[in-house]
Amino acid sequence: METMKDRLSGLWKTEDWWAVWLAFILFAFAPLVPSIPKPSKWVSDPLESVPPDMFVPLLTLMIGLGLLTSLALVFMKEKPLRFLPAFPVVFIIAVLSFMVSSQKTINAYGLGYAFWALLVGLLVSNTIGTPERLKAAVRTELYIKIGLVLLGGEILFTKMLALGGPGLLVAWVVTPIVVTFMYFFGTRTLKMASRKLAITIAAATSVCGVSAAIAVAGACRAKKDELTLAVGMTLIFTVLMMVFMPLAIKAVGMDVLVGGAWMGGTIDSTGAVVAAGAMLGQEAMNVAAVVKMIQNVMIGLLGFVVAVLWVTRVDRDPHGPKPSPMEIWYRFPKFIVGFVAASVVFSFILTPAIGDDAVDGLLKISKGLRSCFFCLAFVSIGLESSFKELGKQMAGGKPLILYIVGQSFNLLLTLIMAYVAFGGILFGRP
Amino acid sequence: MKGYLKLFGATLLIFLLCYSVLPRLSRAPCLEVVRSNMTHDLDATAYFYTELDDFSKYEQAVRRASTAEGLSNEK
Numbered sequence: 001m002e003t004m005k006d007r008l009s010g011l012w013k014t015e016d017w018w019a020v021w022l023a024f025i026l027f028a029f030a031p032l033v034p035s036i037p038k039p040s041k042w043v044s045d046p047l048e049s050v051p052p053d054m055f056v057p058l059l060t061l062m063i064g065l066g067l068l069t070s071l072a073l074v075f076m077k078e079k080p081l082r083f084l085p086a087f088p089v090v091f092i093i094a095v096l097s098f099m100v101s102s103q104k105t106i107n108a109y110g111l112g113y114a115f116w117a118l119l120v121g122l123l124v125s126n127t128i129g130t131p132e133r134l135k136a137a138v139r140t141e142l143y144i145k146i147g148l149v150l151l152g153g154e155i156l157f158t159k160m161l162a163l164g165g166p167g168l169l170v171a172w173v174v175t176p177i178v179v180t181f182m183y184f185f186g187t188r189t190l191k192m193a194s195r196k197l198a199i200t201i202a203a204a205t206s207v208c209g210v211s212a213a214i215a216v217a218g219a220c221r222a223k224k225d226e227l228t229l230a231v232g233m234t235l236i237f238t239v240l241m242m243v244f245m246p247l248a249i250k251a252v253g254m255d256v257l258v259g260g261a262w263m264g265g266t267i268d269s270t271g272a273v274v275a276a277g278a279m280l281g282q283e284a285m286n287v288a289a290v291v292k293m294i295q296n297v298m299i300g301l302l303g304f305v306v307a308v309l310w311v312t313r314v315d316r317d318p319h320g321p322k323p324s325p326m327e328i329w330y331r332f333p334k335f336i337v338g339f340v341a342a343s344v345v346f347s348f349i350l351t352p353a354i355g356d357d358a359v360d361g362l363l364k365i366s367k368g369l370r371s372c373f374f375c376l377a378f379v380s381i382g383l384e385s386s387f388k389e390l391g392k393q394m395a396g397g398k399p400l401i402l403y404i405v406g407q408s409f410n411l412l413l414t415l416i417m418a419y420v421a422f423g424g425i426l427f428g429r430p
Numbered sequence: 431m432k433g434y435l436k437l438f439g440a441t442l443l444i445f446l447l448c449y450s451v452l453p454r455l456s457r458a459p460c461l462e463v464v465r466s467n468m469t470h471d472l473d474a475t476a477y478f479y480t481e482l483d484d485f486s487k488y489e490q491a492v493r494r495a496s497t498a499e500g501l502s503n504e505k
Contacts, residue, residue, distance in 0.1 A: 103448070105448070105452050105453050105456065105464075106448055106452065107467070108456065108464045108467035109452060109456075109464055109467075110467075123440050123441070124437070126436075127433045127434070127436040127437035127440065128433035128434055128436075128437055129433060242463055243461060243463050243464065246462075246463055247460060247462070247463075275463060275467050276463060278466060279462065279463050279466055
């Protein structure tokens with residue numbers, strides 16, 4: 001039986017809590033960091049992407065993140081001395097993924113760093129195999145959890161709520177309905193063996209792709225292969241939707257604002273939403289982007305709700321006693337607490353205290369760091385995954401069916417809501 | 431050795447796809463969005479943090495839509 005002392009020591013011994021501490025350390029030091037180096041756009045010469053003056057900032061970032069992560073490993077009584085020499089290799093693969101995704105044509109297709117990080121990791125692990133020494137730096141969960149807490153800071157409730165009815169209606173009414181529909185369709189109609197996979201695909205489809213998939217997979221403690229599958233499908237379909245939705249909207253002569261709201265509510269990646277919105281003009285792009293931003297707030301709420309449901313219902317022994325509040329708290333993924341805390345601190349404490357401009361400055365740094373951690377996570381997932389295992393997860397094509405049916409439902413429902421909200425039906429026109 | 435050959439082959443294939451197929455494919459009429467992305471070099475992050483910072487453009491767009499002909503409830 002665990003004592004209170006054991007539970008308190010979890011604050012500095014468990015990965016969940018360390019993810020929270022490390023993210024808040026990074027938030028605290030963010031004002032002192034001028035910028036986070038990121039490979040710039042290039043056309044034919046990859047070296048244009050990382051000019052010589054970027055080497056020192058990249059090296060500093062690598063050393064800083066490596067040392068910070070190994071600090072957590074020291075407290076968690078793991079092996080930082082094995083982690084430190086392996087970390088630069090994972091970091092370099094992450095930088096290469098950023099570089100490839102910064103190529104102008106590739107970038108225009110919407111193939112971002114997550115795609116390349118996964119692909120490079122998968123290629124290495126499925127051809128030469130991930131070297132044993134490298135595995136010490138393959139810390140998928142830790143990178144994801146730190147990245148998620150950093151993401152929490154970017155979810156500003158106050159800004160989103162100030163946007164008014166139409167966007168909120170499109171983003172917030174459809175999303176919970178689609179998530180619920182997809183979860184029950186996957187588990188009851190398709191009878192998918194893994195509920196975690198069903199909810200992860202549902203989150204990726206209905207909220208905002210990669211980030212939502214990561215948050216929900218973390219909240220229900222899904223397997224890495226399940227996350228890889230959900231993210232892989234969402235990355236491919238995002239490109240298809242980015243290409244074909246503006247064409248369809250133009251072809252049928254749909255009102256551009258309704259079209260913008262429709263794309264904002266359905267295309268998974270934020271970058272792809274902006275790109276597709278731009279095809280319909282500046283106004284449609286603004287509406288698409290804002291609907292997407294409002295929808296992004298759902299990541300935190302969904303992650304929290306899924307974590308609670310998993311602890312209290314799904315993972316609970318149906319014949320066992322009802323878990324006590326203490327037991328629920330004990331089993332609750334603590335980085336979700338950090339995620340929500342970061343969002344609350346930025347929305348309700350920092351924004352009123354230091355102002356929008358200062359918060360935006362902080363978020364530029366934390367966003368850069370968050371991308372680094374997510375990229376490290378995807379490299380790690382790739383290095384740990386095998387095509388055979390991914391094939392098993394695809395069992396009978398059920399995940400793909402779930403994605404396609406769910407996305408079709410999402411498209412239909414969002415279109416109706418976009419018409420109701422932006423087509424002059426529900427909201428009075430001045 | 432076989433693994434390294436596979437890795438080399440896969441990398442070469444991806445390189446050829448990115449270097450040769452993707453640019454040619456982007457000329458297809460249906461891939462207008464890709465060409466537009468290349469021309470405008472849209473940076474979603476910069477867009478969110480600068481262009482849409484105070485959301486005034488969004489509000490303007492909604493307001494303009496509200497008064498647009500054919501969208502009004504007041505028929």
